[in-house]
Amino acid sequence: MKSEYKIGGHWFKIEFKSEKREQYDKMATTLHWENRIIIQKDLVESKQISSLFHEVLHEIDKQHFLDLRETQITTIAEGFYAFLVDNGMLKKEEITEISNDQWVIGEND
Ligand SMILES: [Zn+2]
Numbered sequence: 001m002k003s004e005y006k007i008g009g010h011w012f013k014i015e016f017k018s019e020k021r022e023q024y025d026k027m028a029t030t031l032h033w034e035n036r037i038i039i040q041k042d043l044v045e046s047k048q049i050s051s052l053f054h055e056v057l058h059e060i061d062k063q064h065f066l067d068l069r070e071t072q073i074t075t076i077a078e079g080f081y082a083f084l085v086d087n088g089m090l091k092k093e094e095i096t097e098i099s100n101d102q103w104v105i106g107e108n109d
Contacts, residue, residue: 001039007056007059008059008063008064010035014037015036015039016040017041018042027040027043027051028040028051030058037055039052046095050078050081053080056077058073
């Protein structure tokens, strides 16, 4: 996964953190005002990628005032992820490659 992605003209930093599950029940979160997406480091590869899609959708939702509900974002993100995987546009080895190229920060903070 790249360390930064551009979403609608704004660069977002991707960070991986490992938090105790009881403190961090979400798989990922977006800090919209800081242009940061934080993904749970311990997630399996496929869920890291689908979580990134999910958080990108949250940002698009915010930028365009779509007012999507959480269930809509979850459905669209997982549906689009499945479309890419099921049609060979995102292969397992590519998912592993994307996931292994993590930009790990926050180990000591
Ligand atoms: Zn969400």
